[in-house]
Amino acid sequence: MTGPDAALSNDLTAKPLLSVLKGARPAVPPMWLMRQAGRYLPEYRALRAEKGGFLELVYDSAAAAEVTLQPLRRFGFDGAILFSDILIVPYAMGQDLWFEAGEGPRLAPVLAETELSVLKPDFSRFEAVYETVRQVKAALDSHVTFLGFAGSPWTIATYMVAGQGSKDQGAARRLAYSQPEKFGAIIDAIADATVVYLSGQIEAGVEAVQLFDSWAGSLAPLEFDRWVIQPNRRIVEKLKAIHPEIPVIGFPKGAGAKLADYAAGTGVDAVGVDETVDPHWADRALPQGLPVQGNLDPLALIAGGRAVEEAVDNIRAAFAGRPHIFNLGHGILPDTPIDHVEALISHVRRMRS
Secondary structure, X not given: OOHHHHHOHHHHHHOHHHHHHOOOOXXXXXXXXXXXXXXXXXXXXXHHHHHXXXXXXXXXXXXXXXXXXXXXXXXXXXXXXXXXOXXXXXXXXXXXXEEEOOOEXXXXXXXXXXXXXXXXXXXXXXXXXXXXXXXXXXXOOOOOXXXXXXXXXXXXXXXXXXXXXXXXOHHHHHXXXXXXHHHHHHHXXXXXXXXXHHHHHHHHOOOEEEEEXXXXXXXXXXXXXXXXXXXXXXXXXXHHHHOOOOOEEEEEOOOHHHHHHHHHHHOOOEXXXXXXXXXXXXXXXXXXXXXXXXXXXXHHHHHOOHHHHHHHHHHHHHOOOOOEEEEEOXXXXXXXXXXXXXXXXXXXXXXXX
16 A cells, blocks of 8 residues: 555544545445435434424434434444534524424525525524534544534525525525625625534534535526535635644535536535436546545435445446545435345445455
8 A cells, every 4th residue: 555545544444434535545435324314214213203303303412412323323334424404504693493394494584585684693503513513422433434514505595595495496596696795695694604613513523524515506607606616615715724634525416517616616625426427427527536425326225236236336436546435426315225225335345446
């Protein structure tokens, strides 16, 4: 073993996922799954039923820590992802947040109809999440890398502007085109709050962070640069100024051909690739040596069997020459069979490059 792999050989044993984020290329990629702490697990469903609601679960630090640890106990993943929600940021920025049964999150006041200045930020709303981080950190096995996260400004803005999720993010897109100064002020405020939030997670114990831009794919190219690349670059720059050693994973879902521009423009340490992207193309298009994460289709995991094995083999072959964290192309779905997850882990870990 030579080069960066040799320099990181000790880290490979201690924390394989963190070492890959810093450039190592182990024979078997470390893995975690987006939304690995969630509804497909019976132990999660039982705890959520006990707590009575999603936000109640997030704000009970002991319960949220337990949820974070559940998939680690069952599957032995290389990464733990903090159990929380991306909408904690607008909640701390002063919007009311609640979850409608069967319909999803709601935020008020709706920024399409009111001004940002009416919001009264209360960053103490981050404290319960930081306490979750501290409790997980104290219980985590030493080889597991602890990942924090936040939503990226564009995705968070789509909820803040509309007051809820939408199929095409139309309200935010209309506001961005018609009132770019107002929309830009919203984006800037989200970016500043996100730096505070992620910095607090890091200080509490996470070892890397991921920026989720779940709705990045809804933007035209010029808008993508303005509302995805530039705000994420500002977050990365500000975060690195405070915590230069902490890797940042950027996940612009739906970016497609804009993925390479995102990687070059944001300065992230690793890029998450969704399931719609050809991994062989991604390997050619992305900067040489940049760590990648992904990108098994969550529906292939539900199908299981040969569908998963063929997809895994293709992904592994595509990213064989660069640092790679095995993951899904998006979050694990609630109807995913647990034995399919176990089979996936077995197939990935018994392979050798």
